[in-house]
Amino acid sequence: MLKGHLDAIVLAALEAGPAHGYAIIETIKQRSAGTFDLPEGTVYPALHRLEQAGLLSSAWMTPPNGRRRRVYSLTKAGASALGERRKAWGRFSQAVDTALGGGRA
Amino acid sequence: MLKGHLDAIVLAALEAGPAHGYAIIETIKQRSAGTFDLPEGTVYPALHRLEQAGLLSSAWMTPPNGRRRRVYSLTKAGASALGERRKAWGRFSQAVDTALGGGRA
DNA sequence: GCCGCATACCTAGTTATGCTAGGTATGGAA
């Protein structure tokens, strides 16, 4: 369970440039060293949600000898949302660190 | 939203010694510098859940000139669960850091 | 040729979990 931070991770995966759903899943898996091996049923709905929210835009692409893909890009709103999510994550993780560490610190 | 890490935080709040629900809420609020100001409707069900799971035990106490309180203590299972949760949090937060930081690092 | 696998997309429905919004009761202060 990613517990609400999935959106930030997906946005971060698109920061380097547009990508399609399947590739996003692979990127996340590699970046997290296998920790986040997300099922499609998690990622696709998330992409739709983020597009609905205006943080992503999508376009169908068909490479010369390949299959139809839906390629997502960060919108401006998405890029700034990513910034906020990163900050929110920083605050959140620090607060949890403190709350958990209190016993030993 | 605490997104699944609430249990760990509650267990950690009881690590220093037994406490009752209201006090636990206060402890968490102070430890997190106000970030986690949890409503009772969040904490009480969590306490019941943790007791059901055998990680906490509870007893009714009535101080000489005070009100009836339900005091929770960490069980052995609870203490070891806390250890695991802490480790899990460490792994999780590191993975998120990596996944989020990948774009800029 | 065709069988199966990896790629690539999608959705309905389940489950878990935190929160909202209520309710009950008591001790102490104004």
Place this chain on the structure above:
DNA sequence: TTCCATACCTAGCATAACTAGGTATGCGGC
């Protein structure tokens, strides 16, 4: 005696991630 802080509880809502399906195509092996 009225009100607030303390102290507990629950039903029901909202959301989010996941399970478990379904569709379709390109490519390699047999």
